[in-house]
Amino acid sequence: MPVPTLQGQKVVVIGGSSGIGLAVAQAALAEGAQVVIGSSSPEKVDAAVAKLGDGASGAAVNVRDEANVQAFFESAGPLDHLAYTAGDWDRAQTGAIAELDFAAAAAGMEVRFWGALRAIKHALPRLSPKGSITLTDGVRTHKPSKGMPLSSAFGAAIEHLAKGLAIDLAPRRVNAVCPGFVLTDIWNGTPPERIAKLTERFPVPQAGDPADVAQAYVYLMKGGYTTGQVLVVDGGLMLI
């Protein structure tokens, strides 16, 4: 049996201009894939494509806008795998329920959940029957924090979307990656001592490297018998 690779396959990473998505794009390239990235800022996409080098291309796409998403996938053409890592860190999800602003709370689903579905809808006509879709949620789905019940609920919606789609879109495979604390730009304003304090109790006592999390996406693309699963990459945070 040949060892699976991504050689000659096309991987589209929505959210691929930074953080976990950029690391997924790098890892897929290292596996021999051709990679297309998309995110809303044309400048970030251009900078990321330049950094990724040979085999990578990209275009701006705002997943809030279905027509924009449709145009992106029409231009991207046939694909083998879709990785969806776009997220916008909407702070409206935090705070007391007694003060909940429903419109702002609903908007918190716009990029991570509805954006993922817009991408899936328009990727699907071009997605190989042997292909895969990998979504992204976060460890707060399983380890709720005070003041953030919506984060847990939204993450659960993404995980169960993956399970539902694994049945609905079969034989295409659909999975999710659930990252823990991963050192991407979103933590730039956090002092290193605070990060060390937050992570010292983890079984792997440090923040995650995006490159480590990216391996989960690559496995879910290559692992042709895995579908409807959530792969947690959290240094063991879930265990404590």
Ligand SMILES: NC(=O)c1ccc[n+]([C@@H]2O[C@H](COP(=O)([O-])OP(=O)(O)OC[C@H]3O[C@@H](n4cnc5c(N)ncnc54)[C@H](OP(=O)(O)O)[C@@H]3O)[C@@H](O)[C@H]2O)c1
């Ligand atoms: N880092 C962590 O500790 C951690 C932990 C748990 C879960 N996660 C989840 O993992 C995912 C990636 O996080 P990250 O840390 O890699 O964040 P990041 O570096 O901020 O990456 C987010 C990506 O989403 C894109 N994006 C945002 N809004 C978009 C829109 N409207 N349309 C298209 N693209 C959009 C961003 O690019 P543009 O700005 O160009 O749009 C960027 O490429 C998120 O869903 C996050 O919730 C992260």
